[in-house]
Amino acid sequence: xxxxxxxxxxxxxxxxxxxxxxxxxxxxxxxxxxxxxxxxxxxxxxxxxxxxxxxxxxxxxxxxxxxxxxxxxxxxxxxxxxxxxxxxxxxxxxxxxxxxxxxxxxxxxxxxxxxxxxxxxxxxxxxxxxxxxxxxxxxxxxxxxxxxxxxxxxxxxxxxxxxxxxxxxxxxxxxxxxxxxxxxxxxxxxxx
Amino acid sequence: xxxxxxxxxxxxxxxxxxxxxxxxxxxxxxxxxxxxxxxxxxxxxxxxxxxxxxxxxxxxxxxxxxxxxxxxxxxxxxxxxxxxxxxxxxxxxxxxxxxxxxxxxxxxxxxxxxxxxxxxxxxxxxxxxxxxxxxxxxxxxxxxxxxxxxxxxxxxxxxxxxxxxxxxxxxxxxxxxxxxxxxxxxxxxxxx
Amino acid sequence: xxxxxxxxxxxxxxxxxxxxxxxxxxxxxxxxxxxxxxxxxxxxxxxxxxxxxxxxxxxxxxxxxxxxxxxxxxxxxxxxxxxxxxxxxxxxxxxxxxxxxxxxxxxxxxxxxxxxxxxxxxxxxxxxxxxxxxxxxxxxxxxxxxxxxxxxxxxxxxxxxxxxxxxxxxxxxxxxxxxxxxxxxxxxxxxxxxxxxxxxxxxxxxxxxxxxxxxxxxxxxxxxxxxxxxxxxxxxxxxxxxxxxxxxxx
Numbered sequence: 001x002x003x004x005x006x007x008x009x010x011x012x013x014x015x016x017x018x019x020x021x022x023x024x025x026x027x028x029x030x031x032x033x034x035x036x037x038x039x040x041x042x043x044x045x046x047x048x049x050x051x052x053x054x055x056x057x058x059x060x061x062x063x064x065x066x067x068x069x070x071x072x073x074x075x076x077x078x079x080x081x082x083x084x085x086x087x088x089x090x091x092x093x094x095x096x097x098x099x100x101x102x103x104x105x106x107x108x109x110x111x112x113x114x115x116x117x118x119x120x121x122x123x124x125x126x127x128x129x130x131x132x133x134x135x136x137x138x139x140x141x142x143x144x145x146x147x148x149x150x151x152x153x154x155x156x157x158x159x160x161x162x163x164x165x166x167x168x169x170x171x172x173x174x175x176x177x178x179x180x181x182x183x184x185x186x187x188x189x190x191x192x
Numbered sequence: 193x194x195x196x197x198x199x200x201x202x203x204x205x206x207x208x209x210x211x212x213x214x215x216x217x218x219x220x221x222x223x224x225x226x227x228x229x230x231x232x233x234x235x236x237x238x239x240x241x242x243x244x245x246x247x248x249x250x251x252x253x254x255x256x257x258x259x260x261x262x263x264x265x266x267x268x269x270x271x272x273x274x275x276x277x278x279x280x281x282x283x284x285x286x287x288x289x290x291x292x293x294x295x296x297x298x299x300x301x302x303x304x305x306x307x308x309x310x311x312x313x314x315x316x317x318x319x320x321x322x323x324x325x326x327x328x329x330x331x332x333x334x335x336x337x338x339x340x341x342x343x344x345x346x347x348x349x350x351x352x353x354x355x356x357x358x359x360x361x362x363x364x365x366x367x368x369x370x371x372x373x374x375x376x377x378x379x380x381x382x383x384x
Numbered sequence: 385x386x387x388x389x390x391x392x393x394x395x396x397x398x399x400x401x402x403x404x405x406x407x408x409x410x411x412x413x414x415x416x417x418x419x420x421x422x423x424x425x426x427x428x429x430x431x432x433x434x435x436x437x438x439x440x441x442x443x444x445x446x447x448x449x450x451x452x453x454x455x456x457x458x459x460x461x462x463x464x465x466x467x468x469x470x471x472x473x474x475x476x477x478x479x480x481x482x483x484x485x486x487x488x489x490x491x492x493x494x495x496x497x498x499x500x501x502x503x504x505x506x507x508x509x510x511x512x513x514x515x516x517x518x519x520x521x522x523x524x525x526x527x528x529x530x531x532x533x534x535x536x537x538x539x540x541x542x543x544x545x546x547x548x549x550x551x552x553x554x555x556x557x558x559x560x561x562x563x564x565x566x567x568x569x570x571x572x573x574x575x576x577x578x579x580x581x582x583x584x585x586x587x588x589x590x591x592x593x594x595x596x597x598x599x600x601x602x603x604x605x606x607x608x609x610x611x612x613x614x615x616x617x618x619x620x621x622x623x624x625x626x627x628x629x630x631x632x633x634x
Binding site: 008029044054072162165169172 | 194195196199200201203204205207208209210221222236239243244245246247258260261264267268270271299311314315318324325326327328336
């Protein structure tokens with residue numbers, strides 16, 4: 001059984017796609033009919049099976065994707081052990097940014113800058129070990145003060161707090177060059 | 193050629209991993225020695241090739257990954273239309289070259305080599321995750337230092353930094369004073 | 385005027401096509417088949433200046449790097465024309481040697497950049513599993529553990545305030561408010577003996593950039609020890625006061 005060009009194209013598409021690909025998508029991208037695609041899929045799977053590869057194309061969530069044989073589940077799961085779950089939300093990132101630059105700081109200070117309630121963002125960051133309670137402010141009510149942790153540094157690939165860009169460097173990093181601005185000006189002038 | 197259990201495990205691991213897996217990791221997860229892993233990799237690649245699959249295992253960014261044949265680039269790129277970032281500009285490529293060969297280095301060092309402002313090229317490379325801030329130089333003003341990332345290696349298909357093409361003259365030139373260069377002229381004039 | 389622009393366009397395009405003065409110089413050397421180790425300074429200076437003059441005649445902005453190089457070349461040219469004082473005791477650094485060093489170095493890096501471009505050409509057609517592509521997906525703007533870069537953090541900083549996403553055309557405002565301008569305006573707002581809140585500084589319904597700019601400015605002023613921040617009671621405004629160091633340091 002030899003894989004033809006279409007089968008290889010189907011394989012490349014399914015392999016490279018981050019989402020399952022539907023028959024319709026495979027038809028569109030290869031310019032072939034459904035029957036040919038089904039044949040290509042069969043051939044690929046027979047080839048994987050015949051030659052003892054651990055890969056198979058499976059149909060899932062309305063499309064096709066490559067998966068490993070279930071028997072390798074244990075081996076593969078080692079890859080994901082101890083991996084930190086989840087992503088930081090936008091709110092958490094913003095809160096993180098405020099704390100990083102004005103630590104130690106109180107919740108009120110963060111909220112007055114972000115303009116919204118930050119309870120849950122702070123809780124998330126505490127749970128994720130990105131910030132810690134570092135003391136209390138000596139003002140009425142003695143509010144808690146938050147600071148960043150080692151985990152914060154690791155997460156953002158910093159070896160040292162003082163590697164955070166300074167204010168002039170932030171402008172440099174986020175700002176636009178004058179030539180870029182000019183381009184925009186020219187562009188914008190025509191639009192208005 | 194029949195793929196044995198180890199080859200299948202290696203295939204499953206490399207396929208499932210988000211990052212390139214090093215030989216050491218493959219040894220650890222499969223409980224095998226380096227030689228056996230290399231044999232398994234060879235077998236897998238021979239099998240892919242012999243049976244006309246479009247996949248190959250390559251060494252990149254410090255580990256192994258499965259990759260599609262280059263000839264399917266056009267077909268696959270349809271999946272990412274409008275999302276795949278464009279190629280790097282000449283300014284960005286030149287800046288990339290300087291950082292790759294003289295990392296960690298400051299913006300000023302890059303600009304003195306290129307002879308132009310590099311703000312926007314640096315910003316592009318940071319946004320594309322090709323470079324990172326890796327510290328500060330302990331000189332007055334303590335400027336930020338930039339280094340390349342794993343994404344840089346992957347983007348340019350390098351297995352590690354040692355695989356950058358060698359340009360012996362760079363270190364020489366960077367360290368050379370102008371009077372030394374002058375002397376070199378005496379016997380270097382015939383080169384051009 | 386129209387013909388002028390049309391005829392000048394070729395010059396404009398040419399100057400735009402260069403990655404700076406070194407690039408232009410290397411082009412001139414290649415065009416006129418000049419050995420990099422044996423540069424006829426007067427000729428090259430003249431050729432370089434033609435480009436700069438043309439661009440200026442057309443009222444095009446010439447980047448300062450070009451002007452610096454033009455000045456250096458002019459100086460080198462006039463020096464080359466003067467009779468040499470063999471016994472002038474002083475050991476002068478030959479600016480020609482330094483320029484040569486820069487050109488050779490830049491030429492090498494330009495070669496490397498070309499190599500990188502070839503690799504880019506090849507590797508953008510190869511798809512590996514699956515890491516890199518995740519970054520292209522539109523919904524992965526959120527941060528993966530270990531993948532968050534500092535830039536993500538800084539971008540979060542610049543999107544601090546809620547509200548409409550910034551339109552590209554509004555970004556031009558950035559130039560209207562630099563940090564040093566902020567410091568300048570705070571100089572008046574936080575007069576000695578006066579207490580002012582962050583809210584008062586940024587004003588009603590401030591633009592996001594305004595908040596960020598002033599926020600960063602205030603952090604900087606605190607770092608310098610030029611201001612103190614107070615909070616009278618929980619949930620109250622943050623109040624700012626100037627310290628004596630402001631006047632001492634500035």
